[in-house]
Amino acid sequence: MVDIVVMKAVGTDNQAHADAVRRILDKNKVIGLNLVSSPGAGKTTLLERTIKDNPDIKIAVIEGDIFTARDADRIEAAGAPSIQLNTEGACHLTANMIEAVLPKLNLAGLDFVMIENIGNLICPAGFPLGEHRRVTLLSTPEGSDKVQKYPLAFNTADVILITKTDIAGAVGFDMSVVLKDLKGINPKVEPWPLSAVSGEGLDRWYGWLRSIRRRTPTK
Amino acid sequence: MVDIVVMKAVGTDNQAHADAVRRILDKNKVIGLNLVSSPGAGKTTLLERTIKDNPDIKIAVIEGDIFTARDADRIEAAGAPSIQLNTEGACHLTANMIEAVLPKLNLAGLDFVMIENIGNLICPAGFPLGEHRRVTLLSTPEGSDKVQKYPLAFNTADVILITKTDIAGAVGFDMSVVLKDLKGINPKVEPWPLSAVSGEGLDRWYGWLRSIRRRTPTK
Numbered sequence: 001m002v003d004i005v006v007m008k009a010v011g012t013d014n015q016a017h018a019d020a021v022r023r024i025l026d027k028n029k030v031i032g033l034n035l036v037s038s039p040g041a042g043k044t045t046l047l048e049r050t051i052k053d054n055p056d057i058k059i060a061v062i063e064g065d066i067f068t069a070r071d072a073d074r075i076e077a078a079g080a081p082s083i084q085l086n087t088e089g090a091c092h093l094t095a096n097m098i099e100a101v102l103p104k105l106n107l108a109g110l111d112f113v114m115i116e117n118i119g120n121l122i123c124p125a126g127f128p129l130g131e132h133r134r135v136t137l138l139s140t141p142e143g144s145d146k147v148q149k150y151p152l153a154f155n156t157a158d159v160i161l162i163t164k165t166d167i168a169g170a171v172g173f174d175m176s177v178v179l180k181d182l183k184g185i186n187p188k189v190e191p192w193p194l195s196a197v198s199g200e201g202l203d204r205w206y207g208w209l210r211s212i213r214r215r216t217p218t219k
Numbered sequence: 220m221v222d223i224v225v226m227k228a229v230g231t232d233n234q235a236h237a238d239a240v241r242r243i244l245d246k247n248k249v250i251g252l253n254l255v256s257s258p259g260a261g262k263t264t265l266l267e268r269t270i271k272d273n274p275d276i277k278i279a280v281i282e283g284d285i286f287t288a289r290d291a292d293r294i295e296a297a298g299a300p301s302i303q304l305n306t307e308g309a310c311h312l313t314a315n316m317i318e319a320v321l322p323k324l325n326l327a328g329l330d331f332v333m334i335e336n337i338g339n340l341i342c343p344a345g346f347p348l349g350e351h352r353r354v355t356l357l358s359t360p361e362g363s364d365k366v367q368k369y370p371l372a373f374n375t376a377d378v379i380l381i382t383k384t385d386i387a388g389a390v391g392f393d394m395s396v397v398l399k400d401l402k403g404i405n406p407k408v409e410p411w412p413l414s415a416v417s418g419e420g421l422d423r424w425y426g427w428l429r430s431i432r433r434r435t436p437t438k
Binding site for chain 1: 257258259284285286287289308310337338339340341342345358360361362364365367368369370371383385386389390
């Protein structure tokens with residue numbers, strides 16, 4: 001059974017809670033990732049495949065949703081521990097929520113805590129959760145113009161994944177527009193094309209995860 | 220040149236401004252629609268086709284975006300007057316913004332003011348804009364589980380359009396899940412499948428627009 005926690009944002013300083021989250025993660029040599037995207041861009045699917053394909057990478061997932069525990073159920077079925085956070089209306093996670101649920105995870109045995117934020121390309125961008133890296137996903141059917149229209153989600157990203165590249169042709173996605181817009185918004189980050197269906201780009205993503213983890217892999 | 224207006228939400232009662240918008244629209248026999256969806260679900264594309272395919276339906280568009288005037292430029296290119304509202308970060312439009320820009324439109328010559336809300340399946344649901352009908356779009360690549368995950372956007376909708384049905388098979392979209400979830404969330408509204416690419420469902424959408432307009436069509 002997935003653990004479902006209903007939480008509200010607190011009025012105090014989000015950054016103080018984010019700092020506390022970071023300290024807990026660092027103490028346990030765990031890397032925190034904050035995954036941000038529109039609804040349906042493929043965050044849960046990418047996490048499912050990452051967990052299934054990489055038994056040597058120890059991952060736990062904090063699933064943020066307004067309602068339902070569907071995503072946490074999917075993560076547990078894929079083989080990783082998961083906690084479902086329900087915000088009951090709030091459009092983004094806040095760091096106090098992460099701080100509150102971290103003790104529920106066995107951090108000593110983990111490489112990563114992956115936080116799947118609420119499906120929203122606007123609100124999550126302004127609220128750091130104590131993560132070490134922010135990963136923003138843009139799926140090809142959303143359209144090539146979204147970097148310029150939602151700049152905060154992209155200029156705060158450490159990694160940008162262009163997902164669902166298997167249907168890029170069918171939906172008329174133009175990567176050159178994304179590359180052009182990113183030059184003005186986040187020139188240091190080159191977007192990685194990726195498809196959990198065709199497998200394109202997964203090796204690069206997995207390789208990056210291995211390159212940033214902190215503990216010696218165990219069998 | 221598209222008119223770009225930068226606006227902030229005001230702290231006073233949104234409903235009072237929504238009521239004022241409704242009164243102005245009613246006085247001019249204009250129907251207001253509020254289009255709500257995730258980023259990239261196809262709102263602008265549907266408006267473009269609707270304008271081009273129906274010269275007898277007189278439409279003006281208020282385009283809501285955080286930044287950029289890309290969508291308003293597309294609407295003007297399609298042949299309809301458009302005003303671009305930029306919220307500079309806010310995740311939804313508010314009724315005071317609509318009230319402020321309505322005088323810029325020649326309402327006497329219009330059947331519809333179509334308001335394209337910010338691309339967000341959460342925040343816009345709680346803010347009526349004075350519209351007569353709310354139209355929520357869900358695109359097939361977002362996934363079949365989104366009605367249950369974002370219930371407010373769907374239980375406040377008068378019309379639900381399932382867009383991009385031309386790629387439904389490629390993305391594994393399952394309409395039966397949507398139908399099942401809607402029974403619990405908005406049982407009165409049957410979703411209409413639609414594709415601006417294949418043309419599926421457009422006649423039904425156009426027919427509905429003609430059925431609700433208030434003024435006698437002019438040549």
